[in-house]
Amino acid sequence: MAKMKVKKGDLVQMLAGKDRGKQGRVIESRPRERRVIVENLNTVKRHMRPRPLRDSSRMGGTQMTPGGVIEKAAAVPVSNVMLVCPTCNRPTRVGMKERESHGEMIKVRVCKRVDCGEEIDR
DSSP, X not given: OOOOSOOTTOEEEEOSSTTTTOEEEEEEEXXXXXXXXXXXXXXXXXXXXXXXXXXXXXXXXXXXXXXXXXXXXXXXXXXXXXXXXXXXXXXXXXXXXXXXETTEEEEEEEEXXXXXXXXXXX
């Protein structure tokens, strides 16, 4: 399983698709599928049937989740998003660099822009 350079919580910009050029935060990362779910981007509509809640052990009748047309974010291939550098606020490619921290070597992500080159992980 290859490691992805885009993680949960990162700000990314869409490179392709209907939301091209828009930015959003990564809600979920799926390294096995090489996909990410980005907040409020690549939204799809799903028709859901009302269903009873799993923990409906309350007094009274069973509680239901509402049905209808629900809009939610769908997974996007990681190749269609680009990380936005928190320092220079521009989409950038991600490089890896080893840094010493408390006597041990750790890998950190860095901005690959020539004029920036700052660490992404703080």
